[in-house]
Amino acid sequence: MTRPEAGVATDLSRLVHNVHREGFKELDKVGLKGQPDQGLVCNLISRDLSGSDDLNVSWGRILSGQHHLCHHHPDASEFYVVLAGTPLIHLGDKEYRASPGDGIYIPRGTTHGITNDTESDVDMIVGVSKPADWQFVPDE
Template identity: 35%
Template sequence: MNQSPISATSIPATQGQTIYPEPYASLVQGRLKRKLGDFFGLKNFGVNLTDLAPGAQSALLHHHSQQDEFIFILAGTPTLILGDRELTLGPGDCYGFPAGTGIAHQLVNPSAEPVRYLEIGDRSPNDQVNYPNDDLQASLTDGQWIITHKDGQLY
């Protein structure tokens, strides 16, 4: 374990890495994610420093059955899609997504400037993720994500 504080931007980043299969994986190519919680060995919750390039999105529109999520905007003006609403966020804005509400969400960056935000989520076992606009569902089983079509067939 790292014993000294470090700059969050020095933690290795993944560009567009996702659990999504194609054709969905390419939709998050403009996302750069630094898994701060993983770097420090956190087991109960995750913390990511995420950048969205202009035109990029954080994820597919989704909601969780077990996992709570929280975002805090550091830079830029992303649009939060929350159910059928669109809300413009700015630096200092935050929002929490309680599990089990059935209200889908995602961040998109429609601006010409990059967006940077912190995302925090717990690591609840047996989480189910629903993607209302896509033929995709995800299940967290024994610490691994299993991705299927909505009819249950594996990708």
């Protein structure tokens, strides 16, 4: 068993969060032509929720027919781990048909997005290298 660092309180109500208790929120960004960003997100680890000072982790869900806008983050890298579904992942000028179990790294500044052109929902774990306040720059 590890000891907590000196001065760090172990407050499980801040450290442990569950997608079923937290619930999903709709994405709220807008594209270059006013089109809405589509998908759902449930934050699980963040500055506000957990006190994190170095990362943000969420559960993302893209419903059938939805498109998470192509965009980039000039100040943060990101990753996806696909749990369910087979989304089309847009990375720079390439497209990749993902499947459950895939881990996808998105370097800072790389244009990326997700299209769910299938009949099944897509579930993913999404991580960002900043706890909050990263820039979302739409590329479409």
